[in-house]
Amino acid sequence: xxxxxxxxxxxxxxxxxxxxxxxxxxxxxxxxxxxxxxxxxxxxxxxxxxxxxxxxxxxxxxxxxxxxxxxxxxxxxxxxxxxxxxxxxxxxxxxxxxxxxxxxxxxxxxxxxxxxxxxxxxxxxxxxxxxxxxxxxxxxxxxxxxxxxxxxxxxxxxxxxxxxxxxxxxxxxxxxxxxxxxxxxxxxxxxxxxxxxxxxxxxxxxxxxxxxxxxxxxxxxxxxxxxxxxxxxxxxxxxxxxxxxxxxxxxxxxxxxxxxxxxxxxxxxxxxxxxxxxxxxxxxxxxxxxxxxxxxxxxxxxxxxxxxxxxxxxxxxxxxxxxxxxxxxxxxxxxxxxxxxxxxxxxxxxxxxxxxxxxxxxxxxxxxxxxxxxxxxxxxxxxxxxxxxxxxxxxxxxxxxxxxxxxxxxxxxxxxxxxxxxxxxxxxxxxxxxxxxxxxxxxxxxxxxxxxxxxxxxxxxxxxxxxxxxxxxxxxxxxxxxxxxxxxxxxxxxxxxxx
Ligand code: NAD
Numbered sequence: 484x485x486x487x488x489x490x491x492x493x494x495x496x497x498x499x500x501x502x503x504x505x506x507x508x509x510x511x512x513x514x515x516x517x518x519x520x521x522x523x524x525x526x527x528x529x530x531x532x533x534x535x536x537x538x539x540x541x542x543x544x545x546x547x548x549x550x551x552x553x554x555x556x557x558x559x560x561x562x563x564x565x566x567x568x569x570x571x572x573x574x575x576x577x578x579x580x581x582x583x584x585x586x587x588x589x590x591x592x593x594x595x596x597x598x599x600x601x602x603x604x605x606x607x608x609x610x611x612x613x614x615x616x617x618x619x620x621x622x623x624x625x626x627x628x629x630x631x632x633x634x635x636x637x638x639x640x641x642x643x644x645x646x647x648x649x650x651x652x653x654x655x656x657x658x659x660x661x662x663x664x665x666x667x668x669x670x671x672x673x674x675x676x677x678x679x680x681x682x683x684x685x686x687x688x689x690x691x692x693x694x695x696x697x698x699x700x701x702x703x704x705x706x707x708x709x710x711x712x713x714x715x716x717x718x719x720x721x722x723x724x725x726x727x728x729x730x731x732x733x734x735x736x737x738x739x740x741x742x743x744x745x746x747x748x749x750x751x752x753x754x755x756x757x758x759x760x761x762x763x764x765x766x767x768x769x770x771x772x773x774x775x776x777x778x779x780x781x782x783x784x785x786x787x788x789x790x791x792x793x794x795x796x797x798x799x800x801x802x803x804x805x806x807x808x809x810x811x812x813x814x815x816x817x818x819x820x821x822x823x824x825x826x827x828x829x830x831x832x833x834x835x836x837x838x839x840x841x842x843x844x845x846x847x848x849x850x851x852x853x854x855x856x857x858x859x860x861x862x863x864x865x866x867x868x869x870x871x872x873x874x875x876x877x878x879x880x881x882x883x884x885x886x887x888x889x890x891x892x893x894x895x896x897x898x899x900x901x902x903x904x905x906x907x908x909x910x911x912x913x914x915x916x917x918x919x920x921x922x923x924x925x926x927x928x929x930x931x932x933x934x935x936x937x938x939x940x941x942x943x944x945x946x947x948x949x950x951x952x953x954x955x956x957x958x959x960x961x962x963x964x965x966x967x968x969x970x971x972x973x974x975x976x977x978x979x980x981x982x
Pocket of ligand 1: 631632633634635636640658659660661689690691692694695698709710711712714715717718733734735736766767768871873899939944950
């Protein structure tokens with residue numbers, strides 16, 4: 484994988500000198516080095532200047548032309564879909580079938596943004612909003628914005644924010660996770676091919692120190708961040724004094740799925756296998772806790788275990804049988820997973836499915852699905868179940884009463900997603916009213932959202948600027964105008980003037 488460096492003023496700028504060195508091993512095959520690069524912070528000022536110049540051009544560019552550029556980008560992605568998917572599989576470790584879904588999602592997002600998001604920021608006119616006066620709201624772009632991406636969806640998530648920003652007239656600087664730079668670079672190459680005006684699209688490869696130079700810079704007006712709560716907080720802490728800045732945070736989650744007494748168990752198991760173990764549990768919407776009504780706890784657990792035993796974990800591309808999941812992203816993730824298991828067991832949770840050795844032809848960060856059970860949940864003793872863990876793990880928790888289940892689900896510091904499996908409309912409505920989450924599904928897994936709906940959480944999962952279809956709302960500000968057609972006012976009409 485050949486890295487080309489940062490992108491600004493319409494070109495890539497490779498640098499062999501820099502501040503920090505990054506080296507990427509394929510998580511599915513540690514003997515394969517994918518790429519190395521030097522973070523070059525000396526280019527940061529040039530990148531910001533480029534984004535400022537790009538914004539000046541782009542905000543004056545007619546919407547029709549902006550839309551044409553974006554459509555050309557979709558065509559460029561379409562041509563390189565397989566290549567993008569392979570890169571995602573090697574960098575993140577997700578199976579090729581899943582990476583192809585992500586690459587297709589990048590293209591699909593173009594249509595959703597054009598057809599569904601754009602209408603949210605259409606200018607509005609009000610005839611005679613006051614006597615003889617017309618009103619108008621124009622939505623204006625906020626300015627050069629940085630999009631900071633996570634490792635688990637290196638293309639799909641930043642792509643959604645970038646498209647909304649661009650369509651609304653903002654220039655962008657894309658800062659991908661330092662773990663997935665090559666997949667991100669492929670998106671930039673497609674933007675390049677689509678011939679956006681110079682400076683509209685910019686790209687910075689680097690880590691925390693370099694990124695902070697952007698987020699703190701007074702000319703960067705928008706910060707669109709997807710990642711962990713601790714990093715999101717750091718961004719807020721370092722920017723809150725600058726009232727010019729709009730900060731949109733899409734953060735973590737510790738999501739509960741509830742399997743109520745009337746649920747179809749086969750259906751629930753099939754959905755919850757996806758919810759718990761897709762992307763090896765490295766999804767912000769993964770179900771890390773499954774709350775099961777005590778009347779079906781044993782039968783549900785048995786079926787869940789039988790299905791988990793059939794899960795294939797292997798190299799995402801080179802395998803004999805298509806795997807359900809690949810490795811974790813890096814060694815640190817594996818260590819954090821092991822430590823979580825130890826702490827969970829110390830809190831009293833019982834091991835239900837133990838970690839097993841994964842037999843593959845490669846040395847990688849492979850982990851098998853692990854499940855614990857809790858028969859008697861205690862809020863103080865089992866506080867750890869509210870902690871996010873990006874790994875193939877879930878805890879099955881028995882409950883007797885629906886309000887007990889809802890209270891367990893709400894005990895997490897996060898409020899991203901939840902699901903309930905029930906045929907009972909009243910139970911569903913009661914849960915929807917009670918749960919403090921931004922995404923709430925019925926008889927469906929917590930993972931796998933629709934781009935046509937808002938996507939975001941409350942509590943420590945975000946700051947009320949949901950992504951997907953509604954992301955565009957945060958990419959503009961409304962300018963309100965009152966316009967008098969009749970310019971015949973006279974000074975005589977003013978009250979309180981001396982003769
Ligand atoms: P992370 O927070 O470690 O890193 C995210 C990005 O922040 C990376 O690009 C990183 O380089 C950058 N970064 C690190 N320190 C920074 C700093 N001080 N200032 C600015 N940027 C900085 O997250 P990750 O491990 O890549 O992704 C996993 C996390 O993302 C999980 O918590 C997951 O729940 C969350 N996530 C949330 C959503 C969502 O839509 N809510 C989606 C995907 C992932």
